[in-house]
Amino acid sequence: MSLTANQSAAPLRKAASLIDFRPKIMGCLRNYNASRLKSDLIAGVVVGIVALPLAIAFGIASGVSPTIGLITAIIGGFMVSFFGGNSVQIGGPTGAFIVIVYGIIAQFGLQGLAIATFMAGLILVLMGIFRLGTVIKFIPYPVVVGFTAGIALTIFSTQVNDFLGLGLREIPASFIPKWGMYLTNLSAISLPTVATALVSLAIIIATPRISKKLPGALIAIIAVTALAWLLGELFPWYSVETIGDRFGTMSTDIPAPHGFVLDMATVNMLLPSAFTIAVLGAIESLLSATVADGVTGSRTNSNTELIGQGIANITVPFFGGIPVTGAIARTMTNISNGGRTPVAGIVHALVLMLIFLFAMPLINYVPLATLSAVLMVVAYNMSGWRTVRAIFHSPRSDTSVLVVTFLLTVIFDLTIAIEIGLLLAIVLFLRRVMENTQIKVYSDQLDVAEDTDLDLDKHEVLNVAPGVSVYEIDGPFFFGVATKFDEIMRSAMASKPLVRIIRMRKVAFIDATAIHNLEILIKSSHNEGIHVVLSGVRQNVRESLEHAGIDKLIGSDHICDHISGAVSMANRLADTINAAKA
Numbered sequence: 001m002s003l004t005a006n007q008s009a010a011p012l013r014k015a016a017s018l019i020d021f022r023p024k025i026m027g028c029l030r031n032y033n034a035s036r037l038k039s040d041l042i043a044g045v046v047v048g049i050v051a052l053p054l055a056i057a058f059g060i061a062s063g064v065s066p067t068i069g070l071i072t073a074i075i076g077g078f079m080v081s082f083f084g085g086n087s088v089q090i091g092g093p094t095g096a097f098i099v100i101v102y103g104i105i106a107q108f109g110l111q112g113l114a115i116a117t118f119m120a121g122l123i124l125v126l127m128g129i130f131r132l133g134t135v136i137k138f139i140p141y142p143v144v145v146g147f148t149a150g151i152a153l154t155i156f157s158t159q160v161n162d163f164l165g166l167g168l169r170e171i172p173a174s175f176i177p178k179w180g181m182y183l184t185n186l187s188a189i190s191l192p193t194v195a196t197a198l199v200s201l202a203i204i205i206a207t208p209r210i211s212k213k214l215p216g217a218l219i220a221i222i223a224v225t226a227l228a229w230l231l232g233e234l235f236p237w238y239s240v241e242t243i244g245d246r247f248g249t250m251s252t253d254i255p256a257p258h259g260f261v262l263d264m265a266t267v268n269m270l271l272p273s274a275f276t277i278a279v280l281g282a283i284e285s286l287l288s289a290t291v292a293d294g295v296t297g298s299r300t301n302s303n304t305e306l307i308g309q310g311i312a313n314i315t316v317p318f319f320g321g322i323p324v325t326g327a328i329a330r331t332m333t334n335i336s337n338g339g340r341t342p343v344a345g346i347v348h349a350l351v352l353m354l355i356f357l358f359a360m361p362l363i364n365y366v367p368l369a370t371l372s373a374v375l376m377v378v379a380y381n382m383s384g385w386r387t388v389r390a391i392f393h394s395p396r397s398d399t400s401v402l403v404v405t406f407l408l409t410v411i412f413d414l415t416i417a418i419e420i421g422l423l424l425a426i427v428l429f430l431r432r433v434m435e436n437t438q439i440k441v442y443s444d445q446l447d448v449a450e451d452t453d454l455d456l457d458k459h460e461v462l463n464v465a466p467g468v469s470v471y472e473i474d475g476p477f478f479f480g481v482a483t484k485f486d487e488i489m490r491s492a493m494a495s496k497p498l499v500r501i502i503r504m505r506k507v508a509f510i511d512a513t514a515i516h517n518l519e520i521l522i523k524s525s526h527n528e529g530i531h532v533v534l535s536g537v538r539q540n541v542r543e544s545l546e547h548a549g550i551d552k553l554i555g556s557d558h559i560c561d562h563i564s565g566a567v568s569m570a571n572r573l574a575d576t577i578n579a580a581k582a
Contacts, residue, residue, distance in 0.1 A: 019128075019129050019307075020128070020131055020133075020301065020303035020304060021128065021129075021303070021304050021307050022085070022301055022304050023082065023083050023084065023085065023304060023308065023342075024084060024085055024086060024087045024301070024304070024341075024342055025081070025082055025341070025342040025343075028087055028340075028341040028342060028343070029341075029343075032341070032343075036340065036341060036343075037343065039338035039339065039340060039344075040338070040339055040340065040341055040343040040344040040347060041343075041344075041347055042337060042338055043333075043334050043335075043337040043338045043339030043344040043347075043348075044334075044339065044343070044344040044345070044346070044347025044348045044350070044351060045347065045348075045351055046213070046215075046333065046334075046337045047090055047330055047333050047334045047337070047339070047344065047345075047348040047351075048347070048348040048349075048350075048351025048352050048355070049215055049218055049351065050215040050217070050218065050329075050330060050333050051073055051077070051090070051092055051327075051330055051348060051352060052070075052218060052352060052355055053215075053217040053218050053220075053221050053371070053374055054073075054092075054093075054217065054327075054329075054330070054374070054378070055069040055070050055072065055073035055092060055093055055352065056069050056070065056243070056363065056366070056371065057069070057217075057371040057374045057375050057378075058093040058094065058095060058097075058098060058322075058375075059072070059093065059322065060243070060368070060371060061095075061098045061102070061155065061158055061159070061371075061375055062093070062097065062098050062101040062102055062105070062322050063101065063102045063105040063106070064101075064105070064110070064320075064322060065247050065250065066243055066247065066250065066363060067247075067250045067251065067356075067360075068320050068321060068322060069093055069322070070352060070355075070356050071254065071255065071316075071319050071320065071321050071356075072092060072093045072316050072321035072322050072323075072324060073092040073093060073349070073352050074254075074349050074352045074353045074356065075312070075315060075316050075319055075321060075349075076091050076092055076093070076312045076313075076315075076316050076321060076324030077090060077091050077092045077324075077345060077348055077349040077352065078345075078346055078349040078350075079091070079308065079311055079312035079315055079316075079324070080092075080285075080308055080309060080312050080324060080326065080345065081342040081343075081344075081345025081346050081348075081349070082308075082342065082346065083304075083307065083308035083311045083312070084304065084305050084308030084309065084326075084342065085133075085289070085300050085301030085302065085303065085304030085305035085306075085307075085308060086288075086289040086292060086293075086298070086300040086301075086305055086326070087296070087298050087340060087341050087342060088292050088296060088298070088331055088334050088335050088339050088340060088341075088342075088344065088345070089285065089288060089289055089292065089300075089305070089326045089331055089342075089345065090326070090327050090330035090331045090333075090334050090344075090345050090348060091285070091309070091312060091324050091325065091326055091327065091345070092324060092327055092330065093322050093323070093324065094284060094325055094327050095151065095152075095155050095375070095378045095379065095382055096148070096151055096280055096284050096325070096382075097277065097280065097281075097322065097323045097325070098151070098154070098155050098158065099151055099154045099155070099409075099413070099414050100273065100276055100277060100280070100323075100413070100414045100415070101113060101322050101323065102158070102173060103173055103273075103413055103414075104116055104270075104273050106173050108269070108270065108273075110320070111260055111261075112266070112269075112270055113317075113322065114260050114317035114318075114320070115260055115262060115266055115267075115270050115274075115317070116270040116273045116274045116277060117274075117277060117313050117316065117317045117321070117322065117323050118260070118313070118314055118317045119267065119270060119271065119274035120274040120275070120277035120278040120281065120310075120313050120323060121278075121309075121310045121311065121312070121313030121314030121315075121317075122310065122314065123274060123275060123278035123310070124278050124281060124282060124306050124307070124309050124310030124313060125306070125307050125310030125311065125314070126310075127278070127282060127303075127306045127310070128303040128304065128305070128306035128307035128308075128310060129303075129307065131303050132303075132306070133286065133301075133302025133303040133304075133305065133306050134302055136279075136282045136283060136286055136302075136306075139279075139283060139422065139425075140398075140401060140421075140422075140425040140429075141391075141398075142391055142394075142398045142399070142401040142402040142405070142425065143401055143402075143405050143418070143421040143422060143425050144283060144287070145384055145387050145388060145391060145402055146401065146402040146403070146404070146405025146406040146409065146417070146421060147405050147406070147409045147414060147417045147418060147421060148382055148383075148384060149382075149383050149384060149385070149388055149402075149406050149409075150405065150406045150407075150408070150409025150410045150414075150417060151382060151409060151414065152379040152380070152382035152383035152384075153175075153379070153383070153410055154175065154409065154410060155375055155376075155378065155379040155382070156375075156376055156379040156380075157175060157178055157179065158178075158375075159372035159375045159376050159379075160182050160372075161182070161372075162193075162197075162241070162368040162369055162371070162372035163193075163194070163197045163369060163372040163373065163376065164182075164186075164189045164190070164193065164194055164197075165188075165189060165190025165192070165193025165194060165197075165240065165241070165369065166182065166185050166186075166188045166189065166190075167188060167190070167241075168181060168182075168185060168188075174411075175410050175411055176411065190239075190240070192231075192237075192238050192239060192240050193240050193241070193367075193369045194369075196224060196228055196240050196367050196369040196370060197369035197370070197372055197373045198373075199224055199227070200220045200221075200224045200367075200369065200370040200373035200374070201220075201373040201376065201377070203216060203219060203220040203223060203224065204216040204217055204220045204373060204374065204377050205377070207219055207220075212336075213336070213337070215333075216377075217374045217377070220370055220373065220374065221366055221370055221371075221374070224367060224370045225362075225365050225366050225367065225370065228240055228242075228365075228367050228370075229365055240367045240368075240369055241367065241368050241369075242364060242365055242366060242367050242368065243363055243364055243365075243366050243368065243371075244364030244365060246368065249361075249364060250360055250363070250364065251360075252356065252357055252358075252360045252361075254319070254353075254356075255319050255320050257318040257319060258318060258319075258320070259318065260317070272415050273415060275415075276414055276415040276418055277313070277323050278313075279418055280325070280414070280418070281309055281313065281323060281324070281325040282306055282309070284325045284326060284327075284328075285305060285306075285309050285325045285326035286300070286302055286305065286306075286326075287326075287328065288325075288326035288327065288328040288331050289302070289305055289326060289331075291328055291331070291332070292331050292332070292335060295332070295335050296335060296340065305326075309324065309325060309326070312324040329381070330348075334348070388402065397428040397431075397432070400424070400428070401421060401424050401425045401428065404420065404421060404424055405417050405418075405420070405421035405424075408420055408421065430480050431480075433475065433476065433480065433481070434480045434481055434484060436475065437473070437474060437475030437476065437481045437484070438474040438475070439471060439472065439473055439474070439481075439484065439485055439488050440471070440472040440474060441469065441470070441471055441472075441488075442464065442469070442470035442471075442472065462563070462564065462567045463571075464567060464570075464571070465570070465571040465574040465575060466574065466578075467497050467498035467499065467574040467577070467578065468497060468498065468499045468501065468567070468570045468571060468574050469497040469499070469500055469501070470501040470503055470563075470567075471485075471488070471489070471500065471501065471502055471503065472503040472504075472505075472506075473485060473502070473503070473504055473506065473507050474506050475506060475507070476507065476508050476509055476510075477504070477507045477509070477510045477511070477514040477541075478509070478510070478511040478513065478514055479511055479512075479513035479514065481514070482511075482513045482514040482516075482517040482518075483513075483517075485514075485517065486517045486520075486521075489521055496528060496530065497530060498530065498531065498573065498574045498577050498578070499530065499531045499532075499533060499570040499573050499574050500521075500525060500530055500531070500532050500533070501533045501534075501535055501563075501566050501567065501570050502518070502532065502533070502534050502535065503535045503536055503563055503566070504534060504535065504536050504537050504538070504541060505535070505536030505538075505563070506536075507537075507538065507541055508538070508541075509540065509541065509544075510541050510544050510545070512548075515544065515545065515548045515550065518545075518550065519548070519550060519553065522550070522553055522554050523553070531558070531570070531573050532554055532558065533554075533558045533559075533560060533566045533569055533570050533573075534554065534558065534559045534560065534566070535560050535562065535563045535565075535566035535567075536560070536561070536562060536563055536566075537559050537560070537561070542559060545559070557569075
């Protein structure tokens with residue numbers, strides 16, 4: 001049997017419709033015009049200039065060369081704009097990855113970093129394909145604030161050496177040993193380096209007070225680099241370490257793509273790090289996109305954004321790049337300068353490429369102390385100390401999650417912090433749900449509309465026959481509540497009613513543990529000659545019960561839609577049993 005072209009293409013179209021991948025650039029270019037192009041060009045140039053010092057600084061702080069930081073910003077920035085689901089998102093290396101990247105390089109080398117980044121890209125693509133873009137937003141805010149503040153402190157710690165000019169090499173990666181080395185070597189402080197760092201810091205802080213559109217980091221780099229070079233020429237004793245001193249003359253050629261070897265042993269070792277990169281990238285990019293949506297009024301396709309971020313992280317390792325994600329500061333700079341489509345992000349990548357090709361020799365003269373000042377300001381802005389202070393006025397459970405996540409990030413590493421922070425948040429959430437879920441017991445009379453907003457005059461009161469007990473589950477019926485329900489039912493077993501009604505009008509969902517406990521209750525009740533009737537079962541809960549065979553065990557007629565029918569049936573059963581005993 002032959003197939004037409006449309007018939008053969010139908011499965012492909014169906015598969016494409018299942019994947020929520022619709023890059024914003026496709027829709028933005030439909031009504032594109034000269035005015036929009038002008039705005040995007042201006043915004044792209046400005047963002048490219050702002051991104052330059054950050055890309056260099058993040059590359060160095062992560063343990064790679066400035067060249068790698070720029071290559072990541074160029075290729076990753078282009079990919080995020082071309083494939084992403086947000087119109088104004090600017091992608092590139094960010095401060096959030098410094099800690100995890102530095103740790104991976106220290107333990108597994110650049111080859112391990114490339115594999116971990118590639119695997120993280122695959123995980124991000126799978127997140128988007130399986131439509132987890134909205135789910136990732138439900139990560140508790142205290143967890144995000146805790147590890148962001150922890151990352152900020154860690155970034156600050158990594159810059160102390162260059163800020164003070166201590167000249168230390170092979171600094172420990174761990175927080176406490178690192179500060180121990182700093183404190184034992186304070187006598188090696190270089191006054192010219194400290195002066196250079198302080199002047200850079202002052203320029204970065206003062207520039208926004210003159211104009212918020214001026215890139216303080218870039219102005220500090222240009223001004224202090226020129227000043228340091230001039231002072232070095234005039235005064236031989238004035239010496240500060242520069243990028244060229246540490247990394248040598250850097251190539252202006254874009255690296256040729258190269259591969260890496262994947263085997264199961266390497267995958268198993270790097271999977272936790274890859275998962276951390278993916279989760280961190282997803283959180284930061286979607287947080288940046290959400291902030292951008294609030295300013296522009298647009299709407300991000302979260303799943304497409306994750307796929308776009310994944311494609312970027314799959315690509316950059318082949319050029320030696322480090323992880324990529326959406327950058328809030330650069331995205332907001334794009335918006336404030338008129339960028340409204342992904343074209344601005346593409347222009348930003350092209351600007352960085354032109355700088356890379358034609359201005360790299362000048363970057364060799366930039367003092368490392370100036371870059372350390374740039375990163376210290378980035379760390380301060382990341383810390384979110386005002387948010388941290390506000391959360392300390394929140395419930396104690398939220399404060400606990402924040403503190404634990406923060407301490408784990410600083411003292412141990414980000415992978416452990418995210419895992420334990422999420423686990424702690426889930427446990428505390430489940431405890432809160434269990435505490436708020438009530439199981440009520442009724443007998444004699446039952447107010448049908450109790451705990452509803454119905455008019456009090458219209459309440460229907462049902463008379464419950466002797467021998468009938470009503471148990472109402474007020475909340476979701478999952479494993480935690482199932483245990484609580486089981487304890488209450490065991491204590492009620494001594495009364496041995498003739499009929500038990502389980503009222504489930506407020507049960508929005510039920511899990512396997514709850515179904516198992518319900519099955520045990522029904523069987524034990526039947527063994528003792530007690531009927532069980534379910535009331536107010538919602539359609540989705542009923543489907544779960546039927547799938548587990550509860551309807552056959554209890555009898556489909558014993559699963560009622562409303563309490564009136566359940567009480568009526570229970571009363572008849574109780575009357576029949578009492579009459580038979582008489």
